Amino acid sequence: MNIRCSSNYIPNFKALYVDTEGMGRTASALAESLARQIDYSDSIDNLDKMGVDTVIIKDPKNSEDRAMIAFIDPQNRLYKIGNQDNIRTIKQYDIKSKSVIYDENVDAVLNTADDIVAGRLTKKTSKMTKTLAEILRAFPIRSNSIDYR
Numbered sequence: 122m123n124i125r126c127s128s129n130y131i132p133n134f135k136a137l138y139v140d141t142e143g144m145g146r147t148a149s150a151l152a153e154s155l156a157r158q159i160d161y162s163d164s165i166d167n168l169d170k171m172g173v174d175t176v177i178i179k180d181p182k183n184s185e186d187r188a189m190i191a192f193i194d195p196q197n198r199l200y201k202i203g204n205q206d207n208i209r210t211i212k213q214y215d216i217k218s219k220s221v222i223y224d225e226n227v228d229a230v231l232n233t234a235d236d237i238v239a240g241r242l243t244k245k246t247s248k249m250t251k252t253l254a255e256i257l258r259a260f261p262i263r264s265n266s267i268d269y270r
Contacts, residue, residue, distance in 0.1 A: 136169030139177045140259035145185030147223060151210040152177045152188035155225040164234035168192065173200075173237060175230070178259045181251065186212045186223070190230055191252050192237060197263055198245040199253055202233055206252045 139156045141149040156177055159165050165175055172195045180189040191207040192200040199206040211224040236242040246253065257263055 136165055136174050138174055138260055143179045143184055147186045148184055148188050151223060151225050155227060158227050159230055162231060164231045167238045168234050176256050178255055180209055181255060200237055200242055201244040206246050206250050
């Protein structure tokens with residue numbers, strides 16, 4: 122979690138939360154690179170003004186090679202992107218070169234953020250999901266306002 126302090130030492134919680142614990146070397150490098158590229162972008166700043174946080178955590182399905190990115194509102198509901206409540210960094214196999222290609226998926230993250238700000242992406246989760254459970258495990262401070270029954 123990024124916590125910045127102003128000159129009078131009042132903490133300012135930033136809109137980008139990153140937890141690389143439990144990630145493999147590749148996933149951690151992708152997550153950190155993604156965080157550096159989007160941290161001060163206008164898209165993430167505009168989400169912050171709406172009260173929406175961007176969260177980068179391990180992908181439970183592939184914590185070695187991929188990170189998971191989710192967008193969470195103040196009520197701890199996740200924005201739905203397609204049929205998912207998250208997007209991921211990319212791991213693809215290039216058959217021609219017989220190698221693996223890794224991508225932070227920066228464009229997809231920023232495009233999703235812009236769609237949320239513009240109101241083109243409004244669907245949210247209504248109950249506890251695996252992604253939300255993972256976020257709350259990584260950032261227990263968010264669980265203060267949860268009331269799922």
